[in-house]
Amino acid sequence: MKPAVLTGEYFMTGDVACAEGAMAAGCLFFGGYPITPATEIAEHMSGRLPDVGGTYIQMEDEIAAIASVLGASWAGVKSMTATSGPGFSLMMENLGLGICTETPCVIVNVQRGGPSTGLPTMGAQSDMMQARWGSHGDYEIIVMSPSSCQEIFYQTITAFNLSEAYRIPVVIMTDEIIGHMSEKVIIPRAKEIQTVSRVKPKGKKENFKPFKPGPNGVAPMPAAGEGYNVHVTGLTHDEKGYPAMAVEAQEEMMKRLIGKVRNNLDDIIKTEGYLLEDAEIVIVSYGVSARTSFAAVGEARAMGIKAGLLRLITIWPFPEEQIKELAEKVKGFITVEINLGQIHREVQRCVGYRTPAYLVGHHGGTVITPDQVLSVLKEAF
Amino acid sequence: MAKKNKKAELQPAHPLDDLIRTDRIPHIWCQGCGIGTVFSACLIGMKHSGLELNKFAMVSGIGCSGRAAGYVNVDSFHTTHGRAIPFATGLKLANTDLNVIVFSGDGDLFAIGGNHFIHAARRNMDLTVICVNNLTYGMTGGQVAATTPHMARSTTTPSGNPENPFNLPLLAFASGATYVARWTMLHARDLAESIQVALLKKGFSFIEVLSPCPINYGRRNKEKALDTLNMYQEKTIIKNGADPSELDIDFDKGVILGKFIDVDKPTHIENYDKIYRTRE
Structure with missing residues (x-):
């Protein structure tokens, strides 16, 4: 080994x-x-x-x-x-x-x-x-x-x-x-290195409910062969894991599946801010395009433009609250991404029509350059 | 609870009850359907194998036969349409102590899941695959399948099936399966014994089980439930070791049943361990 x-x-x-x-x-x-x-x-x-x-x-x-x-x-x-x-x-x-x-x-x-x-x-x-x-x-x-x-x-x-x-x-x-x-x-x-492993069930194995959530909305998970005789299905199911073809069962399962993410946004969502404190223009970006945006912010600052970068580390669930808060105090947003506006539309959705939001996008095949970001930045604001 | 216990005392448990999720009965299978008999034979095979019941896992795909995983009282997985075999492959590879049974239907295993079947057989993945072949898509109301006989009627071949069906044992053999058998659900004892042998055999085992779907296949092909069973009795020949190429299903000529292939080859896991776990 x-x-x-x-x-x-x-x-x-x-x-x-x-x-x-x-x-x-x-x-x-x-x-x-x-x-x-x-x-x-x-x-x-x-x-x-x-x-x-x-x-x-x-x-x-x-x-x-x-x-x-x-x-x-x-x-x-x-x-x-x-x-x-x-x-x-x-x-x-x-x-x-x-x-x-x-x-x-x-x-x-x-x-x-x-x-x-x-x-x-x-x-x-x-x-x-x-x-x-x-x-x-x-x-x-x-x-x-x-x-x-x-x-x-x-x-x-x-x-x-x-x-x-x-x-x-x-x-x-x-x-x-x-x-x-x-x-x-x-x-x-x-x-x-901190690692996390799934919580294993304790207690009696008979009639165990592999989908009954614990306090954080997540159910302990046994493995096959451990004697819990779990049933797992892609059908809508109850906490026992049994198929349940009913409106109520669908609602209960969906609330569980969605709730465990929506109720833990603070634990899940990670972003990184760069020069956001006094920023008037916020560039939203992620992945390789965040590197382009980082350079663009530096060049903008050198020209006296108060730009900052919000780098999304978690994309989904979307850091909606953070963008809404920024929208209250900045002049505008520019989303930089190698597509034709997928996350840009999310930013637009979050800021509504209160604050202008622009896209620096690309059809794909290469990185976006800082100059492309700067030209939109200068033109728009 | 007390009431239930009292009833249990009066009515002794069925000998297979410990392998059934009795709280999920009644099942969904129609009157005249053969899946329940195949399911029982599978449970008997499991019991008679002498293997530890807790180490069994059953994986099914989608369809009437795919519901078997929902009734067996071992760790059981009702996956997506056609994907039971690759799911089972991951389950087995990640815990080689498990005895993994794939129980599903002909549409699931051989149309949408056909590619996974041939590759698992080629790898000699240590799985026992039981295919309930009712010649149609029963759950969706009787559409043509990859196993429907030529000219048979279905809701999507209203004037007869223009295509030809797979010979499943031949496909399994050609793909590399090390155990291949075919029975009908009427041959319940032979079937249970065959499943027992397959479970104890390492490598990729495949058992095709012919089973009637009187509601969605028989009804459209002038075949009542009892007619199908009569054919299973009178128009079948048991011929162990038969050449897989003679195993086309044609009840006019007679359908061959039996154990056709029983050979030993290193399994995927044995090969992987030998090549990858012993190197410096």
Whole structure:
């Protein structure tokens, strides 16, 4: 056996840092399927996982990959998969099963240009709404986006921790640029890494209710083979897990699924502010585009424009309150993202018509430059 | 509660009750449906295997047969349409002590889930797959399936099925399954024994079970529930070791039942452990 935490300083790609973060978080199962630009995560896991006591399998498609991940999670093992747009589309149905059956797992989408086969080797951020609403039905989900190779290492650990704590699939929405870029990554000592594992049930096993929430809205989760004889279904179900085809049962289940996220927003939502204290113009961005925005803020300040950056670390649930508060005191917003306005519309929704909100978007395939942000900034304000 | 106990004293439990979620009875299966018999045979096979019942897990997809997971009193997973096998694959790989049964229907396993079936068989994944083949999509009202005979009528082939059905044992054999058998639900004892053998056998085991759907298949094809059972009795031949290529379902010629394949090959888990867990 080799250590799961490879303490040290490295020069590694975002994809590899993601895989190392997963193992540092305790991931022991990866169900994969090759797809550019996410393949390197599967490749790295296939070599490393058996050495730390885990299992890698390459499934026949992404539908099977995520199905195997859900199965492994119910065997009590922290599990993940990684893909890009076309594979993410195929995973949507079983993402819903994961939500409905409250199955912890982590899904990484290394975004590339779309729609369809699009630009396999070139980055984009155009699956952000798919990550929120891609599976059918109403639901809440946790989605995060990293801006550097170091951050994707830690964010993968956080993704596993949140997924275990809330019994929910967590999605990391990175992009080809972060995935394929090499940067310095420091992996700390194992004891400095905080990991969270799902709460296991205690007490009698007979008539156990695997969907009866505890005080934080999350039910303890047994694993298959532990004697709880759980029943797990994607049908609307009661706390016992039994199908319940009734309006009341639907309401109760939906309140539970949605409540565990909406009632814990302070614990889940993470953002980073840069020069926001006196900012008149707020740039909202995430992932690789936050790096563009960071440079743009610096250049704007040098020109005497009071710009600041709100970097979204958690994308969903959306940091609505924070943007509403900022809207009360600033002149306007600019959202910077490699799509045609997916998060921009969320910002617009939050600020209403009180404050102007602009988009610096892109069709995909390359990063946005600070100059593109600056020109909109100067023109609009 | 007291009332229930009193009733239990008067009425001794059915010998399979410990394997059934009795609080979920009555089940959804129609009168004349064969799934219940296949389900019982599965429970008997589980019991007679002597394996620890707590280490069984059942995974189903969607459809009438897919509801089996909702009635068995072991850890049970009613997944998405067609995806029982890959879910079961993850479950088994992450805890190799589990005995994982996939219990589902022909539409689920061989149309929407066909790709997963052939790959799990190719890998020799350690699963026991039981397919209830009623030749149709029963739950949605009787549409044509990948197993519906040529020219049979269904709600979506009102003038007869223009397509040809799969020979499931041949498909399983060609894909690499190490145990392949076919029975009808009328051959309940042979079936239970076959399931017992399959459960104790390592690797990918596949059992096809012919089962009537009088409501949604028989009704449209001039086949009453008893007619189907008569065919199962009179138009079947037990021929163990038969060549899988002769196993097309044609009741005019006679349908071959029995155990066709029983070979030993290293399982996926054995190979993975050998190659990946012993290296320096």
